[in-house]
Amino acid sequence: MNGDASPIVRLMRALLIPVLALIMALLLGAVIMLVFGDDPVKAYRGLLYGAFGSGRGWATTVRKMAPFILTGLSVATAFKAGLFNIGAAGQFLMGTIFSVFVGINFQGLPVFIHLPLALLAGLLGGMLWGAIPGLLKVTTGAHEVITTIMLNYVASLFAGWTVYAGGSQGQTPGPLWDPTAGPISETPDVLPSAQLPWIFGPPYRVHWGIVLVLAVVVLIWWLLYRTTIGFEIRTVGQNLKASKYAGIRVNWTIVLTMILAGGLAGLAGGIETLGVNHKFAPEFSGSVGFDGITIALLGQTHPFGVVLAALLFGALDAGGAKMQFDSGVAADIIQVIQALILAFVAAPAIVRSIFRLKRTPEQVKPTVSTSWSGPG
Amino acid sequence: MSRKRVWKTSSIVSMVLAVGLVVMAILVNTTSLSQQTWLRVLFGVSALNFALRATVPLVLGALSGILCERSGIINIGIEGMMLAGAFAGFVVKVATNSWPLGMSLMAGVLAAVLIGGVMGLLHATLSIRYRMDQIISGTIIIILAAGFTAYLFDRDAVAEGKFVAMPIPGLSKIPVLGEVLFNNPPLTYLALILVVVLHVALFHTRWGLRTRACGEHPRAADTVGINVNRYRYMNTTLGGMMAGLAGGFLVLEAVGQFQEGMTAGRGFISLAAMIFGNWMPFGALGASALFGYTQALQNELLLAGVVNVPRHFISMLPYVVTIVAVSGFVGRVRPPAAEGKVYETESSA
Amino acid sequence: MADQPIPALEVRNITKRFPGVIANQDVNLKLYPGEILGLLGENGAGKTTLMNIIYGLYHPTEGEILVRGQPVVMHSPKDAIALGIGMVHQHFQLVPVMTVAENVMLGSEAVRNGFLDVGAVAQRIHELSSRYNLDVDPYALVEDLPVGVRQRVEIVKTLYRQAEILILDEPTAVLTPQEIQGLFQIMNLLKEQGKSIIFITHKLKEVLQVADRIAVLRQGKVVGEADPRTATQASLAAMMVGREVILTVDKKPAQPGPxxxxxxxxxxxxxxxxxxxxxxxxxxxxxxxxxxxxxxxxxxxxxxxxxxxxxxxxxxxxxxxxxxxxxxxxxxxxxxxxSCHVPEDRHAYGMVGSYSVAHNLVLNTYYRPPFAQGITVNEPAIVEHASRLVKEYDVRTPSVLTPASSLSGGNQQKMVVAREFSRxxxxxxxxxxxxxxxxxxxxxxxxxxxxxxxxxxxxxxxxxxxxxxxxxxxxxxxxxxxxxxxxxxxxxxxxxxxxxxxxxxxxxxxxxxx
Missing domain, CATH: 3.40.50.300 (P-loop containing nucleotide triphosphate hydrolases)
Structure with a gap:
């Protein structure tokens, strides 16, 4: 069956659907642009050039990969346990806030203490925000899809409050607000001792966070596929009842997985802040949470697949601005293309029927829609 | 059995709450109690009016969820269907600005409902024909709607006019109740009527019986000759239309314009309302009213300035209440047994 | 059956192939009006597939079906129902949260002015219930009913649709011996009123008691017919399995300890x-x-x-x-x-279908040495353990890395038994x-x-x-x-x-x- 194929054949098989899905999404995206009077050739040329056409393009792509990898990994890890973490956005924000808090305080700490501390704070913030839906699920049965989404809004409001500049009627400003910023709601810059150092400094702005992220990828791969904890997480995701039968502490595994997923997204927030933005303002959050879902699925929920998917998303993001500048096509079309990629990846039957492919040995795919009442 | 009993007590509790609210509302608005700021914030006509306006998109969203899930399809894409509906309503309203206002608005509603239906059909196709995990399919609907509306949104476009209140002769003169319930724009009435219609349809018609069978035990439905997937397609499309109508309400009746991401989580809150309401139309109405009331409260509290809490925390209220409600009740309600599962007939297996 | 009337149902040369499996091969059967045909066969012999073909759930690869002498093609159960074929499935096809009346009318609803006419259905259920001695309350919720009653609801469901040909798939599996006798009385009553019944079972005693004629299915083929008046349990068992079966387990008297x-x-x-x-x-x-x-x-x-x-x-x-x-x-x-535990539902509890046989064999011991050292998993030890058990317990699988879901039911169960009994x-x-x-x-x-x-x-x-x-x-x-x-x-x-x-x-x- 699957066991006798050589690693290269297996790799090709694993890549086949995502690659075809990407091609189809780009083609359909082109059709959509044509329909609405945009020039897809110009747009894609701008996109490609923006992402890979220059050293700065490459640098931007790589820089943008870091948060994409971690949020993708966050969603993918949750998928392994049969959990759908739509809350990466909120966890990302909490990680950001925690990291910023440590980053702007503790003047005088040496880099080798301050930086790890700030990163750990981000991890912790995300873990905390991931633990809540996990705990709610195992204690009350509340489905994580609803709780994580609601927590996204709560996190966004909370983060907004922390940097709130105060109102015209003299409301109290938030605790992390930078008084020197006047009416602008933002934090001060994190101290240099908490900033991730550059690999390539400005104008490239590639920081060491990307290396850290790749190390995390390997760590998560090892955890999921080479340890008993990973065995437990995957068993819970594949068959809840059999996991109970096997003596796995299912509730603990669910909470642990959500903490892990939250931590990964939180770390993404931390790295993005300490490496790129160096401060937090409410408009930084973006759509990172939903991107994580697409990246996880595009990467076939495998840690290494997630890296490839994140490279693509980094490129789309990096090239988007150039595309809009060169061709006048609104960068929002990229979100449409991403949704199409997700659709084609999540429904391989579409891709197969169009390209007339035979069914390959069934891959383990995430099943999350198990009704609204979770394990009680 | 015990579950049924719990549900009965909870419906008694909600009845008592509803009656209590009405009594308080009448007292506060007709007596000197209106002098009390806190009471006015909680029970004033303005709070209740706002609550109803916030309830309408939620209950329409919840009805959308009920339509889909009663037939066995989980729909977390309501948020996206709503957004798409809102956008379509807006685009058509702008394009027909020159028409008489009523016709232009009707065209907008029609567009909202239609595009919602298209999104529903897409969700059904992905999850039935292509056997995609239904939650992932719903997510695609959400991302697609967000992407398309952002890509196509013309920030300079302005819709001229929106639905205005149509007081119902006689009834609208009833003190307090009339002001709140019978002095509303048309889509609000429509939403309330749809609750009744869906209830009757679900429990007293052939369509409803078959729909419920498809959601509870599709194999049983199949063995008596019911085409399960056809019901699922039909219901998910109808559900999409309902969510589209909710979006149309936001643009054409509540706000009057389109804004990016204007659904602001309402689709997800309506899912919670559907769960909280035990997949029953009236239950969903009650739950939506609760969430709608929380949103109204948020507004009234901010306006009245009676609490000394940053507005961010007050704004968290609807979301936190949703989490609490879902956490407290999910174990006590009973989702359609077969929802979320692909149904394959024996012959296609 | 002195002079042979036109069969109520005839199956001619039916063959049904699934990818890689032949479920039925060249099956011929006749069912006459007013008779009970016992269809005997062990698990996996193809009985249920055959009945699903007759009920329109499957389409035969080859062959034809005749109802009252007319060849018919059925695309779905709807067609079978229209032809007067009713089926009581082994796993009841009832919606637990609905009432008996709702379940009975589902798919053939009584509608008045656009609304369901529950009263009319209840009336009809009462009639059928008293005529065939079924004792069913139309307003009861199905989930509140004991299995014996649920089965009678299933029978009412077929009668409500005016079925003339009833297929009962393993109907006795869930009943007490006394309830089984009650079911047989109902079956005889139905027969006397001219209905034809196919009674599917793997229980020899029962088929001998109630059937008028017995057909035996083995590995998808009809291997013979038997007359219940002359057949014995031993002769039927031999036909069913294809060899002499030891009907009792050979064991010494127990020597109970503490x-x-x-x-x-x-x-x-x-x-x-x-x-x-x-x-x-x-x-x-x-x-x-x-x-x-x-x-x-x-x-x-x-x-x-x-x-x-x-x-x-x-x-x-x-x-x-x-x-x-x-x-x-x-x-x-x-x-x-x-202790060890062979669970009742092996698919739900006993195994993870997408996991390999090897991983299933350490499902509840994966954390122990030699399968794990600390938290790291030792794959070679797991594979070696699996290779040994697969031989010892005769689990037939292409490899220990094959996903458990692709094994046959018997081999899956042997896998579970191997895991549990080897400790x-x-x-x-x-x-x-x-x-x-x-x-x-x-x-x-x-x-x-x-x-x-x-x-x-x-x-x-x-x-x-x-x-x-x-x-x-x-x-x-x-x-x-x-x-x-x-x-x-x-x-x-x-x-x-x-x-x-x-x-x-x-x-x-x-x-x-x-």
């Missing part, structure tokens, strides 16, 4: 929160098999789940080898018992260990259970198959509505006595009337 499992006053609730176990007390000694008999749904599932740590006990006490194991976790039960244990809890598997695998597993007993293991066996209980047990406990109503030594347990006990008749009465 008490291993002791249960005192155990209470628990089911998934719906209703009382499922009421003060259950039992003891099982080393070297004996205690069989728990009873109709499905009388608390056996909950009993096993409480014993294995999958369900909380609300009261009472469980001790294993003197150690208190009340509300111990599944892992504690496994480790400290030490040194003091207590074995087996629930429905041979459900839905082929005779060869059944014999293998039965012998393994007896071998465990002979190694001085205490065995608690739960089965809904009275034959299995009677073949294996040294003592038999009968469960009814969450209580153990009697425990009998094997020698004193006759089929009749057990049947009365399973129906809730008090032991003293059961003793005097049996």
């Amino acid at each position: 008490v291993i499992l002791e249960i005192q006053g155990l209470t628990a609730r089911n998934d719906l929160g209703e009382p499922a176990l009421r003060e259950v007390s039992l003891t099982v000694r080393a070297g004996e098999i205690l069989g728990v008999a009873g109709v499905q749904g009388n608390g056996q599932t909950e009993l096993v789940e409480v014993l294995t740590g999958l369900r909380p006990a609300l009261g009472g006490r469980i001790t294993v080898q003197g150690k208190d194991m009340t509300n111990a976790s599944p892992r504690q039960v496994t480790e400290e018992g030490p 040194p244990v003091k207590l074995l809890i087996a629930a429905q260990p041979t459900r839905g598997i082929d005779v060869g695998s059944i014999e293998f597993i039965h012998n393994q259970i007896v071998a465990k007993r002979d190694e001085d293991v205490a065995v608690l066996l739960v089965s809904y198959e009275l034959d299995e209980i009677m073949a294996l047990s040294d003592r038999i406990a009968v469960m009814y509505k969450g209580q153990i109503i009697d425990v009998l030594p094997r020698e004193e347990a006759t089929r009749e006595k057990l049947g009365l006990l399973m129906a809730g008749v008090h032991p003293d009465e059961a003793a005097s009337s049996a």
Whole structure:
């Protein structure tokens, strides 16, 4: 069956659907642009050039990969346990806030203490925000899809409050607000001792966070596929009842997985802040949470697949601005293309029927829609 | 059995709450109690009016969820269907600005409902024909709607006019109740009527019986000759239309314009309302009213300035209440047994 | 059947192929009006596939079906229903949260002015109910009804659709011996009124008792017909399996040792929160098999789940080898018992279908050396362990890395048994260990259970198959509505006595009337 194929054949098989899905999404995206009077050739040329056409393009792509990898990994890890973490956005924000808090305080700490501390704070913030839906699920049965989404809004409001500049009627400003910023709601810059150092400094702005992220990828791969904890997480995701039968502490595994997923997204927030933005303002959050879902699925929920998917998303993001500048096509079309990629990846039957492919040995795919009442 | 009993007590509790609210509302608005700021914030006509306006998109969203899930399809894409509906309503309203206002608005509603239906059909196709995990399919609907509306949104476009209140002769003169319930724009009435219609349809018609069978035990439905997937397609499309109508309400009746991401989580809150309401139309109405009331409260509290809490925390209220409600009740309600599962007939297996 | 009338139903040269499997091959059958045709075959012989073809759920690859002499093509059950074919499925096709009337009319609703006419349906149910002695309340919720009544609801469902040809798929599997007699009376009543019935079963005694004619199916083919007046159980068994079958398990008398499992006053609730176990007390000694008999749904599932740590006990006490194991976790039960558990539902509990055979074989021991060192998993040790067990327990699989879901039911069950029986244990809890598997695998597993007993293991066996209980047990406990109503030594347990006990008749009465 699957066991006798050589690693290269297996790799090709694993890549086949995502690659075809990407091609189809780009083609359909082109059709959509044509329909609405945009020039897809110009747009894609701008996109490609923006992402890979220059050293700065490459640098931007790589820089943008870091948060994409971690949020993708966050969603993918949750998928392994049969959990759908739509809350990466909120966890990302909490990680950001925690990291910023440590980053702007503790003047005088040496880099080798301050930086790890700030990163750990981000991890912790995300873990905390991931633990809540996990705990709610195992204690009350509340489905994580609803709780994580609601927590996204709560996190966004909370983060907004922390940097709130105060109102015209003299409301109290938030605790992390930078008084020197006047009416602008933002934090001060994190101290240099908490900033991730550059690999390539400005104008490239590639920081060491990307290396850290790749190390995390390997760590998560090892955890999921080479340890008993990973065995437990995957068993819970594949068959809840059999996991109970096997003596796995299912509730603990669910909470642990959500903490892990939250931590990964939180770390993404931390790295993005300490490496790129160096401060937090409410408009930084973006759509990172939903991107994580697409990246996880595009990467076939495998840690290494997630890296490839994140490279693509980094490129789309990096090239988007150039595309809009060169061709006048609104960068929002990229979100449409991403949704199409997700659709084609999540429904391989579409891709197969169009390209007339035979069914390959069934891959383990995430099943999350198990009704609204979770394990009680 | 015990579950049924719990549900009965909870419906008694909600009845008592509803009656209590009405009594308080009448007292506060007709007596000197209106002098009390806190009471006015909680029970004033303005709070209740706002609550109803916030309830309408939620209950329409919840009805959308009920339509889909009663037939066995989980729909977390309501948020996206709503957004798409809102956008379509807006685009058509702008394009027909020159028409008489009523016709232009009707065209907008029609567009909202239609595009919602298209999104529903897409969700059904992905999850039935292509056997995609239904939650992932719903997510695609959400991302697609967000992407398309952002890509196509013309920030300079302005819709001229929106639905205005149509007081119902006689009834609208009833003190307090009339002001709140019978002095509303048309889509609000429509939403309330749809609750009744869906209830009757679900429990007293052939369509409803078959729909419920498809959601509870599709194999049983199949063995008596019911085409399960056809019901699922039909219901998910109808559900999409309902969510589209909710979006149309936001643009054409509540706000009057389109804004990016204007659904602001309402689709997800309506899912919670559907769960909280035990997949029953009236239950969903009650739950939506609760969430709608929380949103109204948020507004009234901010306006009245009676609490000394940053507005961010007050704004968290609807979301936190949703989490609490879902956490407290999910174990006590009973989702359609077969929802979320692909149904394959024996012959296609 | 002196002069042969036109058959109500005829199946000609039916062949049904699935990818890689031939489920039915060249099947020919005739069913005459007013007769009961027994269709006998073991699990996997192709009975259900054949019936699904007749009911329009499958389409035959080759061959044709004639109803009252006319060739017909059926695309869905709808066509079968229109032709007067009704089916009572082995797993009831009833919606639990709906009333009997709603279930009965589903798909053929009575509608007045656009609304459901429940009253008219209820009226019709009353008529059918009294005519065929079915005793069904149209307004009852199906989930509140006992299985015996649910089955009658299924029969009403077919009669409501004016079925002339009834297919009953393994209808006795869930009934007590007395309920089975009641069902046979209903079947005879239906026959007298001119209905034709296909009675599918793998139970020899029953088919001999009620059928007018018997057709035997083996490996998808009709291997012969038999006349119930002349056939014997042994001759039918030989036809069904294709070789002489030892109908009894060969075992020495038990040599019970010390008490291993002791249960005192155990209470628990089911998934719906209703009382499922009421003060259950039992003891099982080393070297004996205690069989728990009873109709499905009388608390056996909950009993096993409480014993294995999958369900909380609300009261009472469980001790294993003197150690208190009340509300111990599944892992504690496994480790400290030490005990093993063959679960009732192997797909839900016993295995992870997408995992390899090797990983399934360490499903509850993956964390122990040599399969894990610390938290790292030792794949070579897992594969080596699997290769050994697969041979030892005759699990037929292309490789130990094959996903378990692609194995046959019998081999999956042997895999589960291999995992559980290969550990040194003091207590074995087996629930429905041979459900839905082929005779060869059944014999293998039965012998393994007896071998465990002979190694001085205490065995608690739960089965809904009275034959299995009677073949294996040294003592038999009968469960009814969450209580153990009697425990009998094997020698004193006759089929009749057990049947009365399973129906809730008090032991003293059961003793005097049996």
